[in-house]
Amino acid sequence: MASIASIQSGRFRVLKEGSRTSDQAMGPVVYWMFRDQRLKDNWALIHAVDQANKANVPVAIAFNLFDQFLGAKARQLGFMLRGLRQLHRSITETLQIPFILFQGKAEDTIPNFLRECGASLLVTDFSPLQEIRRCKEQICKKVTDSVVIHEVDAHNIVPVWVASDKLEYSAKTIRGKINKLLPEYLIDFPTLQSPNREWALKDRVIDWDGLIDDVLRKGAEVPEIEWCEPGEDAAREVLMGGKNGFLTKRLKNYSADRNNPLKPKALSGLSPYLHFGQISAQRCALKAQRVRKLCPQAVDTFLEELIVRRELADNFCFYQPHYDSLKGAWGWAQTTLLNHASDKREQIYTREQFEKAQTADPLWNAAQLEMVYCGKMHGFMRMYWAKKILEWTREPEEALSISIYLNDKYEIDGRDPSGYVGCMWSICGVHDQGWKERPVFGKIRYMNYAGCKRKFDVDGYIAYVKGLKKVKRKADDMLSPKAKELHS
Structure with missing residues (x-):
C-alpha cells in the first residue's frame, strides 16, 4: 500500500492485513460508510480517496441499510435516509464517486461487493457498538487475503x-x-481531492422515495419529527x-x-x-x-x-463489552444495587405503563411525552427520568432494559454511546461516584421531584409539554389520509 500522507497514522487502524504480491494489480478502494454520513470533513472519505489516488485506482462509497437497526423506527430511519439522499446527490455532483446502497446483512453484502469489483482496500468508519464490531469481524473473515481493511475514527x-x-x-x-x-x-x-480514476462498473439507481415510504410504513408507530431538518x-x-x-x-x-x-x-x-x-x-x-x-x-x-x-x-x-448491562457497572455499583434489589418500592410500573406515561408523577410523565412527541428529552430531565425508572421497577437490570428500550425507540439519537452511557450513569453509577446510601438506590446518586422543583419551574415544564401535545394533535389533523394511516 502507498504511504499515508493525508491523515495522521493514529487516526486509522488496520483491521486486516493483505497478502498482495508486488506483481498483482491494485484493485479499487471501497469506503463502507456507516456512522459518518457526510461529504465534508470526513476523515474516512479523505483517507479512501487519498489511497485510491496514490494507487491510481477508482473509489466507491457503499452504504448498507440494516432493517430497523437496533429497533430504529420511521423517526430515525426516515431522518437518516433523507440525509443520505442529499448526500448521494452531493457526492455524485461534486466528486463523481458512485454511491451504492445495499439492504440486508453487511457481513454478506460488503464482501460480495468487494469480490464483484475486485477491491484491494476497504475503508470503514468507526463505531464502538458490539453489533457493528461483530459485523466487521465477519467481513474480515469472509474477504479474500488480498483485501486490506482500514478503520478510520472519523467520529471523534x-x-x-x-x-x-x-x-x-x-x-x-x-x-x-x-x-x-x-x-x-x-x-x-485537508481539501478533499477528486478521484483520479472513474469507476468502471455501472451506477446503481436508488429508489429513495420507495425506501423512505417503506421505512415510514414499517416504523409507523414512531413517526418522523418536523422540528429537525x-x-x-x-x-x-x-x-x-x-x-x-x-x-x-x-x-x-x-x-x-x-x-x-x-x-x-x-x-x-x-x-x-x-x-x-x-x-x-x-x-x-x-x-x-x-x-x-x-x-x-x-x-x-x-x-x-x-x-x-x-x-x-x-x-x-x-x-466495556457490557455497556448496556448491569455487568458493565463498576463493582461498587453492582454490589450496592444488588444489595438493595429486594427493597420495597412505593410504586411498580410495567414497561407499557412507562411507555404510555401512566405513572403517578406528572413531571416524569411530561419528560416521557416530550421524548415521544419531539424525539428528544432535555438532558436534565433524562437523568431524572431514568432514575425514577430504577425506583419504580422490580430490579435494576429491568430498569436499565426499559430505559434503553424507550430511549432507542423514541429518541432521534437513540442507539448511541452517549445514550447508553446516560442510562448507565443514571441507573448504574457509571462515570460517577458512590453517594449516601438509601433504599432502592443504594449508593447510586439520587434525584427526586423536590430537587427538580428547586432547580426550575416544574409546573411550567409540565404545561410546556402539554402544549407540545396540542401542537402534535393539530399537525396530525393536517395529515393526508395515507399519512394518518402510516402514523396511526
Missing part, C-alpha cells in the same frame, strides 16, 4: 484508541489525556446559521441555561446531526474555538460536552 476528534488504551473511570481520568492530544488532532481538514446543509445552519445558529445567536446562554428544561433553545440542537455523522464534531469544535473570545465560559462548557463527554462515552462502549 482524538481517535478512541489514541485517547486511551483502557476503560476510563470518569471524565476526570480521560480529560487530561484528551486535552494533551488536542493540539495534534484538533486541526483543520436532516442533512449536512441543515446541520451547518444549526451550528452557524445567521438567523438562529448556535454559535452565532444562542451560544451566550449555553452555560447559564443549558440545565433548564424550560429553555431548550439554549442547547446546541446538534445531537441528531452528530449522531448520524451529518456534521463533524471536529468542525463544530474548530468553529467554537474561533468565537471563544466572545463567550469563553460558554465555549469551554460546550467543548467539554462535545469532546470530553462524547469521547468518554465512546471509550466506555469500546472497552
Whole structure:
C-alpha cells in the first residue's frame, strides 16, 4: 500500500492485513460508510480517496441499510435516509464517486461487493457498538487475503484508541489525556481531492422515495419529527446559521441555561446531526474555538460536552463489552444495587405503563411525552427520568432494559454511546461516584421531584409539554389520509 500522507497514522487502524504480491494489480478502494454520513470533513472519505489516488485506482462509497437497526423506527430511519439522499446527490455532483446502497446483512453484502469489483482496500468508519464490531469481524473473515481493511475514527476528534488504551473511570481520568492530544488532532481538514480514476462498473439507481415510504410504513408507530431538518446543509445552519445558529445567536446562554428544561433553545440542537455523522464534531469544535473570545465560559462548557463527554462515552462502549448491562457497572455499583434489589418500592410500573406515561408523577410523565412527541428529552430531565425508572421497577437490570428500550425507540439519537452511557450513569453509577446510601438506590446518586422543583419551574415544564401535545394533535389533523394511516 502507498504511504499515508493525508491523515495522521493514529487516526486509522488496520483491521486486516493483505497478502498482495508486488506483481498483482491494485484493485479499487471501497469506503463502507456507516456512522459518518457526510461529504465534508470526513476523515474516512479523505483517507479512501487519498489511497485510491496514490494507487491510481477508482473509489466507491457503499452504504448498507440494516432493517430497523437496533429497533430504529420511521423517526430515525426516515431522518437518516433523507440525509443520505442529499448526500448521494452531493457526492455524485461534486466528486463523481458512485454511491451504492445495499439492504440486508453487511457481513454478506460488503464482501460480495468487494469480490464483484475486485477491491484491494476497504475503508470503514468507526463505531464502538458490539453489533457493528461483530459485523466487521465477519467481513474480515469472509474477504479474500488480498483485501486490506482500514478503520478510520472519523467520529471523534482524538481517535478512541489514541485517547486511551483502557476503560476510563470518569471524565476526570480521560480529560487530561484528551486535552494533551488536542493540539495534534484538533486541526483543520485537508481539501478533499477528486478521484483520479472513474469507476468502471455501472451506477446503481436508488429508489429513495420507495425506501423512505417503506421505512415510514414499517416504523409507523414512531413517526418522523418536523422540528429537525436532516442533512449536512441543515446541520451547518444549526451550528452557524445567521438567523438562529448556535454559535452565532444562542451560544451566550449555553452555560447559564443549558440545565433548564424550560429553555431548550439554549442547547446546541446538534445531537441528531452528530449522531448520524451529518456534521463533524471536529468542525463544530474548530468553529467554537474561533468565537471563544466572545463567550469563553460558554465555549469551554460546550467543548467539554462535545469532546470530553462524547469521547468518554465512546471509550466506555469500546472497552466495556457490557455497556448496556448491569455487568458493565463498576463493582461498587453492582454490589450496592444488588444489595438493595429486594427493597420495597412505593410504586411498580410495567414497561407499557412507562411507555404510555401512566405513572403517578406528572413531571416524569411530561419528560416521557416530550421524548415521544419531539424525539428528544432535555438532558436534565433524562437523568431524572431514568432514575425514577430504577425506583419504580422490580430490579435494576429491568430498569436499565426499559430505559434503553424507550430511549432507542423514541429518541432521534437513540442507539448511541452517549445514550447508553446516560442510562448507565443514571441507573448504574457509571462515570460517577458512590453517594449516601438509601433504599432502592443504594449508593447510586439520587434525584427526586423536590430537587427538580428547586432547580426550575416544574409546573411550567409540565404545561410546556402539554402544549407540545396540542401542537402534535393539530399537525396530525393536517395529515393526508395515507399519512394518518402510516402514523396511526
